[in-house]
Amino acid sequence: MKMNAKEKELEEKIGHVPVFFRELASSDPQMHEAVLKIDNYVWADGKISRKNKKLMAIAIASALRDDNALKAQLAGAKKLGLTIEEVDEALRVAFMLSGMPAYVHGKYAANETFKS
Numbered sequence: 680m681k682m683n684a685k686e687k688e689l690e691e692k693i694g695h696v697p698v699f700f701r702e703l704a705s706s707d708p709q710m711h712e713a714v715l716k717i718d719n720y721v722w723a724d725g726k727i728s729r730k731n732k733k734l735m736a737i738a739i740a741s742a743l744r745d746d747n748a749l750k751a752q753l754a755g756a757k758k759l760g761l762t763i764e765e766v767d768e769a770l771r772v773a774f775m776l777s778g779m780p781a782y783v784h785g786k787y788a789a790n791e792t793f794k795s
Contacts, residue, residue, distance in 0.1 A: 683704060685715050686700075686701060686704070689715065689718060691758065697747060697751065700714070729759065730756075730759050730760075730761055730765075733752060733755055733756045733759055733761060734756070734761065734765060734766065734768075734769035735769070736748070736752045737749065737752045737753060737756060737766055737769050737770070737773075737785065737789075738769045738770060738772045738773040738785070739773075740752050740785075741770055741773045741777075741781050741782070741784055741785030741788070742773045742776065742777035742781040744780070744781065744784050746788070749784070749785065749788045750788060750792070753766070753788055753789055753792040753793075754792060756792075757792055757793060762793075763789060763790075763793040766785075766789045766793070767786070767789070769785075770782050770785040770786060770789065773785055
């Protein structure tokens, strides 16, 4: 499925646009537009930088063991120029609040994303 201009912009921000979201553009255009609007609001640089928000998202996705979100956030982190060391520090936060399984889950995904 081909991405529209707004989805391409979103992919630049988050690193990966899930297929279900691209399908939403035709199945429920109002919902698609609403999600894009809130996405732009949430990810915009503000008091917290987009990079720091990305690290927060990685820790949360790892803690929830959400593979799709984790892979998308890691891809976005790499595009933003974040390093594996920065990601590892965020994963340590996930470990402190969610335990070793969250840390290990995130580490495997991060190592796979940053290996190239």
